[in-house]
Amino acid sequence: MPLRFNKDHYIKARIVLLFLMLGICGISISGCCCANSKVETTENLIGKTGVETTENLISEIEVEIRENFIPKAELLGYDDNIEPFSFVVISDPHSSESVRKGYEKFGTARDKFKLCLEEINKMKKNDGPEFILITGDIHLWAIKDIISDFDLPVHVVAGNHEKKEHRKELRDFFPNDFKKNGAESDYYSFLHNNVRFIGICDAAPSEHVGHLSSETIRPFGQSEWLEAELKKEEKAKVIFGHVPPEPNGEDKNMWLSRNDSLFFNDLIERTRPAMMFFGHQHIPKKLKVSGCDMYVVRSSSWNFHDLPIGFMFVSFQKKGVLIKEIIFK
Numbered sequence: 032m033p034l035r036f037n038k039d040h041y042i043k044a045r046i047v048l049l050f051l052m053l054g055i056c057g058i059s060i061s062g063c064c065c066a067n068s069k070v071e072t073t074e075n076l077i078g079k080t081g082v083e084t085t086e087n088l089i090s091e092i093e094v095e096i097r098e099n100f101i102p103k104a105e106l107l108g109y110d111d112n113i114e115p116f117s118f119v120v121i122s123d124p125h126s127s128e129s130v131r132k133g134y135e136k137f138g139t140a141r142d143k144f145k146l147c148l149e150e151i152n153k154m155k156k157n158d159g160p161e162f163i164l165i166t167g168d169i170h171l172w173a174i175k176d177i178i179s180d181f182d183l184p185v186h187v188v189a190g191n192h193e194k195k196e197h198r199k200e201l202r203d204f205f206p207n208d209f210k211k212n213g214a215e216s217d218y219y220s221f222l223h224n225n226v227r228f229i230g231i232c233d234a235a236p237s238e239h240v241g242h243l244s245s246e247t248i249r250p251f252g253q254s255e256w257l258e259a260e261l262k263k264e265e266k267a268k269v270i271f272g273h274v275p276p277e278p279n280g281e282d283k284n285m286w287l288s289r290n291d292s293l294f295f296n297d298l299i300e301r302t303r304p305a306m307m308f309f310g311h312q313h314i315p316k317k318l319k320v321s322g323c324d325m326y327v328v329r330s331s332s333w334n335f336h337d338l339p340i341g342f343m344f345v346s347f348q349k350k351g352v353l354i355k356e357i358i359f360k
């Protein structure tokens with residue numbers, strides 16, 4: 032008998048075809064979702080690289096330490112009777128950012144900040160750091176819990192990523208620091224072993240050129256305050272801030288503005304601080320500004336030209352300053 036298709040056969044064939052098509056679509060839609068979510072979280076990255084735990088992931092990371100000792104005679108200012116101590120400088124942690132291309136194995140920016148603290152914990156055993164400085168672009172809201180649980184004091188300054196509301200968040204979270212003559216202030220100083228640490232606020236939100244004065248830096252009068260701080264009686268002073276002064280007072284992006292740089296550099300020449308630490312540029316540099324050693328500290332989150340991430344350890348000793356760069360590879 033020849034095979035004949037009637038109307039019923041056509042309807043059944045169409046239903047079967049429809050179910051087959053729906054099945055294929057379902058598979059491809061769920062495949063797309065997985066592919067899209069893969070780059071978003073550390074968990075998926077761990078799966079992607081075939082490494083099972085965070086411990087294993089961290090153990091893939093190499094730690095390189097570069098040391099440099101600066102004798103006190105080479106420093107612009109120093110205190111011969113210094114009581115030795117150490118601290119670390121972390122720059123531009125950008126803590127709320129997700130996994131970044133080129134730095135996938137380190138996880139999110141928050142993971143990278145935790146990695147720095149883990150290394151600092153290891154250092155605590157012998158003459159370890161007594162406090163941490165963070166030189167801006169912090170995204171505090173993403174790491175408040177980590178900082179609260181850590182047992183070293185942390186002192187921070189705002190970067191250009193810290194908007195008006197984030198500056199309030201910094202002032203509220205570090206109420207002992209952000210004070211000038213007892214009133215709230217975005218810039219402040221503190222003493223440690225008779226060394227004066229001067230934290231300046233020289234970044235305006237959404238602006239890569241630095242400023243010592245802006246309607247987002249409160250209160251007005253930072254330049255006069257800075258001059259008075261640098262003239263105080265302590266022999267050794269350290270300045271930390273976000274945007275570095277341009278060493279020749281040139282008019283350039285990513286530096287303190289031309290006129291502020293000229294004012295700042297002249298002040299350094301007249302008041303002779305021991306050294307300075309800044310961030311913002313995401314390229315590590317050591318420069319002289321009016322004869323003073325200035326470090327632009329590498330970011331702990333990402334750097335230009337895919338340079339490795341890390342942080343800086345600084346040890347003030349009787350005979351000078353030991354600088355160690357802790358670099359993650």
Ligand SMILES: [Fe+2]
Nearest residue numbers: 168190191311
């Ligand atoms: Fe910045």
